[in-house]
Amino acid sequence: MSRPSRRRAHIAMVGIPAISHTLPSLEVIRELVARGHRVTYANDPFMADVIKPTGAEFVPFESTLPVADNDWPEDPIAAMTLFLDDAIRVLPQLRAVYDRDPADVYLYDIGAYAARALAEAQGRPLVQLSPTIVGWEGYHDEIGAQIMSLPGADAYQEKFATWLVESGATTTEPNAFSGMPPSCVALIPCAMQPNADRVNTEVVTFVGPCLGDRADQGGWQRPADAEKVLLISLGSAYTRQAAFYRECVAAFGDLPGWHVVLQIGKYVDPGELGEVPGNVEVRDWVPQLAILERADAFITHAGMGGSNEGLYTGCPMIAVPQGAEQAMNADRLVELGVARRIDTADATAEVLRAALTELTADPEVARVSARLRDEVRAEGGTGRAADLIEAALR
Numbered sequence: 001m002s003r004p005s006r007r008r009a010h011i012a013m014v015g016i017p018a019i020s021h022t023l024p025s026l027e028v029i030r031e032l033v034a035r036g037h038r039v040t041y042a043n044d045p046f047m048a049d050v051i052k053p054t055g056a057e058f059v060p061f062e063s064t065l066p067v068a069d070n071d072w073p074e075d076p077i078a079a080m081t082l083f084l085d086d087a088i089r090v091l092p093q094l095r096a097v098y099d100r101d102p103a104d105v106y107l108y109d110i111g112a113y114a115a116r117a118l119a120e121a122q123g124r125p126l127v128q129l130s131p132t133i134v135g136w137e138g139y140h141d142e143i144g145a146q147i148m149s150l151p152g153a154d155a156y157q158e159k160f161a162t163w164l165v166e167s168g169a170t171t172t173e174p175n176a177f178s179g180m181p182p183s184c185v186a187l188i189p190c191a192m193q194p195n196a197d198r199v200n201t202e203v204v205t206f207v208g209p210c211l212g213d214r215a216d217q218g219g220w221q222r223p224a225d226a227e228k229v230l231l232i233s234l235g236s237a238y239t240r241q242a243a244f245y246r247e248c249v250a251a252f253g254d255l256p257g258w259h260v261v262l263q264i265g266k267y268v269d270p271g272e273l274g275e276v277p278g279n280v281e282v283r284d285w286v287p288q289l290a291i292l293e294r295a296d297a298f299i300t301h302a303g304m305g306g307s308n309e310g311l312y313t314g315c316p317m318i319a320v321p322q323g324a325e326q327a328m329n330a331d332r333l334v335e336l337g338v339a340r341r342i343d344t345a346d347a348t349a350e351v352l353r354a355a356l357t358e359l360t361a362d363p364e365v366a367r368v369s370a371r372l373r374d375e376v377r378a379e380g381g382t383g384r385a386a387d388l389i390e391a392a393l394r
Helices: 018-034 047-055 076-098 113-122 139-147 153-167 176-180 241-251 288-292 304-313 326-336 347-361 364-377 380-394
Strands: 010-014 039-044 057-060 105-108 126-130 184-186 205-208 228-233 258-263 280-283 299-302 317-319 338-340
Touching: 010 113, 010 241, 018 039, 018 047, 018 304, 018 380, 039 047, 039 076, 047 057, 047 280, 076 113, 076 139, 076 153, 105 113, 105 184, 105 380, 113 153, 113 176, 126 380, 139 176, 153 176, 153 317, 153 326, 184 338, 184 380, 228 241, 241 258, 241 347, 288 304, 299 304, 299 338, 299 347, 304 364, 317 347, 326 338, 338 347
Parallel strands: 010 039, 010 105, 039 057, 105 126, 126 184, 184 205, 228 258, 228 299, 258 280, 299 317, 317 338
Antiparallel strands: none
């Protein structure tokens, strides 16, 4: 995939210290380094060990986002204010580095507002790397306006607008600044995008998930006696679910022909699961993509990363959304015809087992999963994303 670029440039990526926002772009960063560019990656030291193996120069800044303990407020305005306050704190830290060493192009995560303010103040090109869905024509009226009608929204908007003017940004309207990037490479399949027909394709390009071989995560071998394999994973942020895991053990333990890989995360003690049958492999962490390449079904919280990997591998899914945008993703997977949705409160052993049986016996699910797998892989992934970033340099 890698090919030397005709022009070596300084490309700066600015992220936020959340693993679900960092992992999707890592292969793009690795590819840009392989093409001979000087790539700097600014993020909190919390993410340093994840970023440094790409070959990018790590630029540390201190973030105030509560990613270490995932203690996010439920109130949308409070959560949005956390990102704004973080940007206000991070921008001077970025300026201390990039005002004396400006990038030829800035890449930035959807939550890294300080990066856009910096690039606009410097008059430099910028490209958003979105790890999730993007806005569409009418988004603000249909969804954004509902959030902006909540208590505290007016004060948030005023604070945001004041900061934009003071930061030197040229886009000073908060909704435009946060929701309408000048250029966006969406690291998701177009199939996962709501109202894709109303997305401005002159601004946004869907390249699908950018996945490497992940050899550093280790491999996984399908047991020789496993007729079928089921992976159960609620990602990294929503794993305090001992009761749900016990229902899974009850549903799939000793299920004839099935080998089950159950990821429980770092917050649940295996002892909380009770007696675990021999066909259930309990792990605190798994090389998810390696298992999905060999799996027959996937129970997921429907985070965008898991949803992408399920589509990329053509693996039918049972979506059990936990928070954030996961309910929307779950409904989209159902709409596409590759998943069933079960809310956590309804996820009894009987319901889970019946859903798995129905899902894996449906030939239409298998057909659609295979078709979408081929479509997702044809979107271009890492190589296309890197090409688009190099085009921004020109």
